[in-house]
Amino acid sequence: MFTAADFIPNTYTSSIENGNFEWSAPSNIALVKYWGKKDNQIPANPSVSFTLNNCKTITKLGFAKKKNQDSFSFDLLFEGKPKEDFKPKIQKFLERVHIYLPFLKEYHFTIDTQNTFPHSSGIASSASGMAALAMNFMSLEKVLNPEMSDAYFYQKASFLARLGSGSACRSVKGNVVVWGNQANIGGSSDLFGVEFPYAVHENFNNYQDTILLVDKGEKQVSSTVGHDLMHDHPYAERRFAQAHNNLDQLIAIFENGNLNEFIKVVESEALTLHAMMMTSMPYFILMKPNTLQIINAIWKFRNETQIPVCFTLDAGANVHVLYPENVTDKVLQFIQDELVVFCQNGQYICDKIGAGAIAL
Numbered sequence: 001m002f003t004a005a006d007f008i009p010n011t012y013t014s015s016i017e018n019g020n021f022e023w024s025a026p027s028n029i030a031l032v033k034y035w036g037k038k039d040n041q042i043p044a045n046p047s048v049s050f051t052l053n054n055c056k057t058i059t060k061l062g063f064a065k066k067k068n069q070d071s072f073s074f075d076l077l078f079e080g081k082p083k084e085d086f087k088p089k090i091q092k093f094l095e096r097v098h099i100y101l102p103f104l105k106e107y108h109f110t111i112d113t114q115n116t117f118p119h120s121s122g123i124a125s126s127a128s129g130m131a132a133l134a135m136n137f138m139s140l141e142k143v144l145n146p147e148m149s150d151a152y153f154y155q156k157a158s159f160l161a162r163l164g165s166g167s168a169c170r171s172v173k174g175n176v177v178v179w180g181n182q183a184n185i186g187g188s189s190d191l192f193g194v195e196f197p198y199a200v201h202e203n204f205n206n207y208q209d210t211i212l213l214v215d216k217g218e219k220q221v222s223s224t225v226g227h228d229l230m231h232d233h234p235y236a237e238r239r240f241a242q243a244h245n246n247l248d249q250l251i252a253i254f255e256n257g258n259l260n261e262f263i264k265v266v267e268s269e270a271l272t273l274h275a276m277m278m279t280s281m282p283y284f285i286l287m288k289p290n291t292l293q294i295i296n297a298i299w300k301f302r303n304e305t306q307i308p309v310c311f312t313l314d315a316g317a318n319v320h321v322l323y324p325e326n327v328t329d330k331v332l333q334f335i336q337d338e339l340v341v342f343c344q345n346g347q348y349i350c351d352k353i354g355a356g357a358i359a360l
């Protein structure tokens with residue numbers, strides 16, 4: 001079993017004055033949801049996600065040794081322009097991970113970041129953004145410690161990403177990623193995400209995710225506040241137990257490829273996530289009328305055609321439409337004909353399961 005102390009490095013054997021790295025990291029969509037956490041970004045229940053392919057953050061990290069090593073020093077560029085409002089989040093991240101990356105105060109960093117998905121699309125960029133940043137810092141640490149194994153490199157990258165944003169730890173590796181201790185999943189950990197270690201049926205190869213942009217506005221309640229409201233939540237314990245149970249069910253479903261059972265777990269998880277929000281104190285609703293219109297239209301279409309398309313939601317109004325690759329044409333036609341009308345400015349993004357972070 002790993003502990004956080006395993007990620008505190010011993011002395012480094014090498015050094016570097018300056019240079020840069022560049023990584024892309026994708027977003028991910030949870031099937032069993034992380035909602036509720038303990039101290040130090042430890043999840044209240046395990047979660048599992050599909051890593052996406054097209055929705056990515058690309059981050060270049062420049063670094064140069066500096067004289068004054070008393071504090072963190074960095075510039076932040078978003079799409080080539082300085083972005084002051086992202087800085088506090090990065091500052092907090094650096095403070096949290098400093099004990100694991102003791103070189104952080106020795107360099108001035110230039111963090112130059114961009115997303116492949118439209119700015120303010122309502123798609124959270126914290127998962128892909130924190131994962132891309134963590135990969136870059138690990139590339140630097142690997143220069144300082146050239147002996148580092150690949151396994152450690154990726155585990156620690158995920159560990160660091162989690163300290164930036166919980167779901168980010170699931171964006172380092174590809175396809176199906178589990179985060180959180182689960183008795184029946186060997187190697188699963190609260191500290192980092194791991195690739196789902198068992199068989200995944202070919203029905204899930206290239207699984208599609210079309211993201212319908214229902215509402216691109218700022219959320220009224222952030223995920224961080226939402227997680228907090230799971231403390232003293234009347235249904236918390238039952239919910240956390242249910243997440244374990246749903247993940248157990250998915251182990252069998254991934255193996256046997258039963259899409260009807262997959263749909264039941266995934267849609268129930270999405271609605272339960274939002275039910276937790278509606279039953280928090282204070283309570284809140286992140287779905288919009290068009291979210292419900294889309295859900296109803298998907299249910300009707302699935303009933304009429306028997307095409308195994310389903311939805312999931314993250315902490316917002318947008319709808320992720322999930323379906324196997326072999327029904328792509330029919331589902332895209334359905335989206336065009338019946339769902340685009342519920343999207344803000346008719347916008348949606350076609351994505352699918354993908355491979356995880358990539359060095360550029």
Ligand code: DP6
Pocket residue numbers: 029030032033034035041047124126164165166167168223224227273314315
């Ligand atoms: C609903 O990872 O954004 O998307 O750890 O506070 O940064 P923080 O929260 P975050 O929460 C994601 C919640 C979710 C479900 C999920 O991705 O599992």
